[in-house]
Amino acid sequence: MDRAPAKRPDHRGAAVGCRAPPGQCGNADPLFAAGSQVTAAAALVDKAIAALGAGDLDAAEAACQQALALDAQQADALHIAGHIAGRRGQREQALALVEQAIALVPNHPQYHYNMAVSLGEMGRENEAALHYQACLRQRPHHGDALWNYGEMLRMAEHFERAAELFLRFEAGGGNYPALHHRLAVCMGALGRDAEAAARFARELANPGHDPLTRWEHALHLLSRERFAEGFAQYRHRFACGGRNSVFCHDFGLPSWQGRFDVASGGSGRTLLVHGEQGLGDEMMFASVLPELLADAQAAGARVVLAVKPPLVRLFAASFPQATVCPHKVGVAVADLAGLRRIDWQVAIGDLPHFYRKTEADFASAARPYLRADPARTGWYARQLALQEPPGAPAPRLRVGIMWGSNPAAHNAKFMRWTQQRSIPVHMFERLVHRVPEVRFVSLQNHERGAEAALAPGLDILDFSALQTDFAETAALIGALDLVISVDTSVSHLAGGLGKPCWVPLMKRPDWRHGLVRDHSLWYSGTRYFRQSVQHQWDDVLDRIDTALAELLAVAPVRVPLLPAETADGSAAMRPDRPELAQALALLGARDLPAARQWFDRALAREPDSPAVQWEAAMEALTAGDWARGWDLHEARL
Structure with missing residues (x-):
C-alpha cells in the first residue's frame, strides 16, 4: 500500500469563532475579557494571518509575539506561532505552542487538526489519531481530517473505518487524487470486489494516475489468482520509483520478451536474470528457473543469475547450468565485466508473466528446485543427535521454527507488516507439552537467535551463529522433519527444498498465498494456518498443535546414535x-x-x-x- 502525503497544517480560519461574541465559542469564553488590549491582540492576529498568507514568516511571527505580549492567552496567536515554528523545522516548539492553544480552546477543530498533522509527520501516529478524532468530533465533515485520518487507518489495516471516512470525504465534495485508489484497496480488503474493481477502473482511467495504483491493482488480481491479468499488471511495478520496495537496476540491455528465438539468433546468446526484491521473493520466483533454464538449453542460450549475496552459494548449487553472481540493487550492483557478452536482461519477478499464466502452470511446484549440500546436512544431522541428553530417547520429530524476520527499515509499511506477520517466540510455548517427542530447532540467524531464550520451556536448539547464508540454513533444514515458519524467507527456502513447511498466516496475508487456500500453489509441501481473527495467534498455534499430534501418530521412532x-x-x-x-x-x-x-x-x-x-x-x-x-x-x- 502507498503512503500518500498528509495535508499540511492549515492556518486558514484559525481565528474564526474565537473573536466572536461571548458564548459562541464553547469553552473559549475566558478569551473575551473586556479591554482594548484584547482588541489590539486580535488585530495583530489578523495581521499575522495576512503575513502568513503572503509567505512572510518573519512578519507573521513578529505579529504573533506582539499579540502575545498584549494577551498571553491569545489562542490564535499561539496556534499560528506553532504553525510557523513547524514550517521552520522547530517541531518540539511547534507542538508546545499548539498544545497551549488547545489547552485554552480544547474544542477548536482546526487546532486539533494541525496538531495531528504535526504529530503524524514526527511518526507519533497514535497521538495524531487522537487529535484527528477530536477534530472530527467537533467538525464531522472536516475534509482534510477525514482524508488524513482515513489514510492513517488504511495503513494500519482498519479498512472498514477507513472506507467510511473516505466515503464521507467524497460525499462532502472531496476529490483529491488517489481517492478511488484508496477506496479500491479498502474495498478489496473487505471482500467487496465489485466495488474495488469499479474504483480501480476509475482511478486507472485517469491518465495522470499514480503508478502505485497499478501496483495495488496487480496485487489485488494476483491475490484472487487471476494470474494472466495480475502478472501483466505486475510488470509495471518499477514505475513506482521504489515506493513499493521494488528496485530495478538498468544494465543498459534490451529487455527479454520471454522467448529464446533460435531463428533470430538465440543460440549462443546470454540472458541476465537479476534480483529486485527481498530474499524470499527471489527464492519464490526462482521456482520458474528450471523451466527457463530448460528453454535456454534447448535454444543453445546461456543464463546468468544475479542474486542477493546470501543466495549465491545456494543458487550456484541448485542451478549448476547457470552462472551465479552477487547483486544488491543500489548497494553492490552485479559486476558483469568478467563475463561473456550479455544480450538481454529480465527482472526475476517478470518470469511468472511468461511461465505462470494459469493455476495449471504451477504443477512444477511438486518438484523441489533448491538443493542443500548433503555433506553439510549430514553434519547437522549428527550435531542434532549429539545435542540430545545422554541416554534419552531420540525425538520422533525434529522441527525447525522461525518466529519472525528483520523488518525492512527503509519502509514504514513493511516494518509494520513484518511485525504483524511475526509471532512472539514465547507464544510457541503452547506447544511445550510436545517436548521431548518433538525437538524444536531455531532457524533464526545471529541477529535474532538469542530470542530462543524467551521460550525456555521449548529447550530450543540454537545454531544461529552458523547461519551465515541460505546455503547453510538449507543444510540445517535438510536435517529436519518439518519447518514451522512465519511468512518470511525461511518459509520460501523450506518450500523450495521440498521440506514440509507449515506457515502461520496473518488475517490479510501477502498476495502469493491467495485468500482461502490451505496449501501453497508455489510449494507442494507448504501448508497454511490462517488467522481467524486479525492479530490473534492463539487459535493458529492450537491448530498447529493438533496437526503435530496427527504427525506424531505416524512418525517412526528414531534410534539414538551409537557410541561409535x-x-x-x-x-x-x-x-x-x-x-x-x-x-x-x-x-x-x-x-x-x-x-x-x-x-x-x-x-x-x-x-x-x-x-x-x-x-x-x-x-x-x-x-x-x-x-x-x-x-x-x-x-x-
Missing part, C-alpha cells in the same frame, strides 16, 4: 565410500529412486556398516518405506 557414531560423526563421509557419497548427493537433491540405487551399492560394499545402514535407513524413511527403514535400523543395532 558419536565419537566419529564424519564416518559416513569417508573418501573411500564413493557409493555412499553419491547416494547422499542424490538424496539431498530429492532424487529418491536414484539415491536408492546408490544406497544399495553402498550396502553391498559394506553390509555391516552402522554408518551406511543409518544413512540408508534415513532414505527409506524419507521415501515412506517404513519396513526397509526399520529393518536397516534393527540391523544397525
